[in-house]
Amino acid sequence: MIEFLNVTHTYMNNSELAHNAISDISFNVSEGEFFCIIGQTGSGKSTLIQHINGLIMPTCGKVLVDGFDMSQKKQLISGRRLVGMVFQYPEHQLFAETVYKDIEFGVANLGITGDEAHERITSAMEAVGLCVSEFSEKSPFDLSGGEKRRVALAGIIAMRPKYLVLDEPMAGLDPMGRQSILSLLQQLQSELGITIIMVSHSMDDIVHVATRIAILSRGKIAAIGTPGEVFKNCELNAMGLKLPQSIQLIRSLRERGIEIENDMLDEDAIADELLRRYLHA
Amino acid sequence: MIELISVSYGYNDSEDVISDISLTINDGEFLAIVGHNGSGKSTVAKHLNGLLLPRSGQVYVNGLLTSDEESILTIRQNVGMVFQNPDNQIVTTVVEEDVGFGPENLGIETPKIWERVDEALELVGMTEFRKRAPHMLSGGQKQRLAIAGVLAMHPSIIVFDEATAMLDPKGREDVIAIMKDLHAAGKTIVMITQHMEEVLLSDRVIVMNAGRIAMDGTPTQIFENADKLRSMGLDVPLPVAIRDKLNASGMNIPASVLTLDSLADEIEKRLSR
Amino acid sequence: MLKDITLGQYYPAESCIHRLDPRIKLLAMTLYIVIVFLAQSLYMFIPLAAFVTAAILLSKVPISYMLKSLKPLKWILVFMFLLNLFLTKSGTEILSFWIIKLTTGGIYKAFFISIRLVFLVLGTSLLTLTTTPILLTDGIERIFSPLKVIKFPAHELAMIMTIALRFVPTLLEEADKIMKAQISRGAQIDTGSVFKRVKAMIPILIPLLVGSFRRADELAMAMESRCYHGGEGRTKMRVMKLTLGDGICTLIMISLLAIMIILPQIFPMLAIMP
Incomplete structure (x- = not known):
């Protein structure tokens, strides 16, 4: 479990420019969740997630990863091994001369070599849908944008993290690329039991995958819960965010007197419900 | 007006990235070019102001040939281009200076440059940031600055090459609002995008696939063929997806329904008979 | 930092x-x-x-x-x-x-x-x-412009300085991000012998270099699109x-x-x- 206990982070502490990026944040993420964090640019999302593997330390409060206090140096090392971190545009971190060696980097840093390393690397490549024999010896710099991103993801997955934290993993991809990353993450969650924590702007993608979401606004959690709960009650427009289109449709139908359950998120479910009413009418 | 006459292009000796593209972009048009990554849409965009020159075929901008070195500056003044990464198109370290970069290159006299800078910053709503350093701006603001830099050259055609791809929803909304304003003010807009919702802004859509034009029509016509779009790695906006599902069971919603509001209207009509 | x-x-x-x-x-x-x-x-x-x-x-x-x-x-x-x-x-x-x-x-x-x-x-x-850096480079360009007769590239020099100044913060930010990404992959940057530390810099320097080339490429295109063609025939926003x-x-x-x-x-x- 990941626990945030009253976490505040202040940038430029002790200066006139001091400001809280996040203030007094408390929440938990349980094992097996697909937890999404939504917020405008500047809402503190990046600061928040970097606390999870101790890249940023809380100014006040505590972050615990499976009980390891991430602000204690010794516990940090143990905690960090549990957390895989995928930054925005992760393909920008590729450096090795072959795809295989790049994925090996993280594995080797864990002190894993030989057969186990090989097994981890190849299974990570398969997990992200990169054919081992075709891609292993290629230079990561010769690949397409979508492929590069999958190599970067494989580099983290091969480290077998218990928690996978991703910052906008679909940014800049085409519809098919977005879909394939999204289903990959869902697969990691459901088949390998990896807990996913994802920051994303694309509401329409989130509604389909998230078990819970948190809305971050001005460094504070404005709402947290299942997508149904959050979108039903939360005034997202006021925070510069947009509702998922499915919810927008439901709301505008309700305004027109068509009373549809307002926690339905799936477009198929909405279509079915409308058809049922249409055929009854 | 831009005319592409059977344009083909490939990098070095490799095979064609785009082949045999013929396309006329009329004055005042709002054209969207869509396609999956690697479909060649950005390559087409870079032909529109002579950043790339065709391997075979010709590109004419207002009657001037892009491969003619004499005309290239006139062409580029006429066809402004906004790129994907806002960071990598800002040249100088102060907002207003960057807007002036284009006019300086055109050799505009100093007082006129300032007029253009003021006007362009106003158009994109960045006047209050004019003395700022670009790296302190948000992604959306940077992109508005990049647009101002293009507008200060007084182009008649503006190409947005995936200009919203790296922005957050707010930044994207701002940029889209500017595109609409510019189109309303009579500029020709060419928008390269992967966001199918944005396509709805246009009055004509080109769908690129494997380096060729696969579809050409109004958004209504394009979205009538959702399966074909999906087979080319694209998607349809959610209202269209729901519309198609409802129509499959005989709800008969017209093809011109593309937005949430019009879809809700049509559903209301049919449910309250 | x-x-x-x-x-x-x-x-x-x-x-x-x-x-x-x-x-x-x-x-x-x-x-x-x-x-x-x-x-x-x-x-x-x-x-x-x-x-x-x-x-x-x-x-x-x-x-x-x-x-x-x-x-x-x-x-x-x-x-x-x-x-x-x-x-x-x-x-x-x-x-x-x-x-x-x-x-x-x-x-x-x-x-x-x-x-x-x-x-x-x-x-x-x-x-x-x-x-402002731009005035500074303008100043340098103008001080050295008489040397243009001996083919001294005053304008080009000033342009290089402007771009360098413009991209220093951007690249620092990028370096910071790459460093964090590699630390997350278990890179140990601040421990070990000098040789180890130099070796540990490779996963940071290569992506930074590749990124800079990509930026340079894109910037060149953006500049060309805005009719940049060297110092000739160029006017100035600032009159000194x-x-x-x-x-x-x-x-x-x-x-x-x-x-x-x-x-x-x-x-x-x-x-x-x-």
């Missing part, structure tokens, strides 16, 4: 120093460097200190902000101080321990060199703090005109130079290092 550097950053304010013509400021700075090196003893720093203090006050740049520009130099300062402290062997010996000998001359020299460095940094950062203030500044600098030359002539003891 990497963003905290002040060196080379512009501090916006309305002051007479800000308003000076960049060409005059550049020449003044050149003169200032000469003047700093003319000071051959600690006493000679007194008029210099008076001048720098006055200039800082006039510039309306907060003292704390000025001092921050010294921060990145603290290790160089400490190194220079210690080097001079222990390697200078003149004057009376105060302390002797093993091979280390502390002398009065050493203490004096250590202070002298450190203070000189501080003066150099303060003066030059005053230039960059009060002049010399004002009364520029005249006064020049006079002050020349007076200071004169003082620094004449003072030790009149009072020879001022120029002597104990």
Whole structure:
């Protein structure tokens, strides 16, 4: 479990420019969740997630990863091994001369070599849908944008993290690329039991995958819960965010007197419900 | 007006990235070019102001040939281009200076440059940031600055090459609002995008696939063929997806329904008979 | 962490120093460097200190902000101080321990060199703090433009400087991000032997380099799209005109130079290092 206990982070502490990026944040993420964090640019999302593997330390409060206090140096090392971190545009971190060696980097840093390393690397490549024999010896710099991103993801997955934290993993991809990353993450969650924590702007993608979401606004959690709960009650427009289109449709139908359950998120479910009413009418 | 006459292009000796593209972009048009990554849409965009020159075929901008070195500056003044990464198109370290970069290159006299800078910053709503350093701006603001830099050259055609791809929803909304304003003010807009919702802004859509034009029509016509779009790695906006599902069971919603509001209207009509 | 550097950053304010013509400021700075090196003893720093203090006050740049520009130099300062402290062997010996000998001359020299460095940094950062990089490069371009006849690339040089200044913060941000990404992959950057540390930099430097090439490529396209074609036929947003203030500044600098030359002539003891 990941626990945030009253976490505040202040940038430029002790200066006139001091400001809280996040203030007094408390929440938990349980094992097996697909937890999404939504917020405008500047809402503190990046600061928040970097606390999870101790890249940023809380100014006040505590972050615990499976009980390891991430602000204690010794516990940090143990905690960090549990957390895989995928930054925005992760393909920008590729450096090795072959795809295989790049994925090996993280594995080797864990002190894993030989057969186990090989097994981890190849299974990570398969997990992200990169054919081992075709891609292993290629230079990561010769690949397409979508492929590069999958190599970067494989580099983290091969480290077998218990928690996978991703910052906008679909940014800049085409519809098919977005879909394939999204289903990959869902697969990691459901088949390998990896807990996913994802920051994303694309509401329409989130509604389909998230078990819970948190809305971050001005460094504070404005709402947290299942997508149904959050979108039903939360005034997202006021925070510069947009509702998922499915919810927008439901709301505008309700305004027109068509009373549809307002926690339905799936477009198929909405279509079915409308058809049922249409055929009854 | 831009005319592409059977344009083909490939990098070095490799095979064609785009082949045999013929396309006329009329004055005042709002054209969207869509396609999956690697479909060649950005390559087409870079032909529109002579950043790339065709391997075979010709590109004419207002009657001037892009491969003619004499005309290239006139062409580029006429066809402004906004790129994907806002960071990598800002040249100088102060907002207003960057807007002036284009006019300086055109050799505009100093007082006129300032007029253009003021006007362009106003158009994109960045006047209050004019003395700022670009790296302190948000992604959306940077992109508005990049647009101002293009507008200060007084182009008649503006190409947005995936200009919203790296922005957050707010930044994207701002940029889209500017595109609409510019189109309303009579500029020709060419928008390269992967966001199918944005396509709805246009009055004509080109769908690129494997380096060729696969579809050409109004958004209504394009979205009538959702399966074909999906087979080319694209998607349809959610209202269209729901519309198609409802129509499959005989709800008969017209093809011109593309937005949430019009879809809700049509559903209301049919449910309250 | 990497963003905290002040060196080379512009501090916006309305002051007479800000308003000076960049060409005059550049020449003044050149003169200032000469003047700093003319000071051959600690006493000679007194008029210099008076001048720098006055200039800082006039510039309306907060003292704390000025001092921050010294921060990145603290290790160089400490190194220079210690080097001079222990390697200078003149004057009376105060302390002797093993091979280390502390002398009065050493203490004096250590202070002298450190203070000189501080003066150099303060003066030059005053230039960059009060002049926008674009004016600065404009100034450089104009100072060197007469040399165009001998094919000196004044415009190109200025453009390179502008772009460098523009991209320093962007690249620092990127370096920070890449570093964090690699730390997350278990990279150990700050432990181990020198060889290990150098090796640990590779996963950071290569992506940074690749990223810079990509940026350069995209920037070149954006510049071409905005009709950039070198300095020929290019006009300028800024017209530079010399004002009364520029005249006064020049006079002050020349007076200071004169003082620094004449003072030790009149009072020879001022120029002597104990």
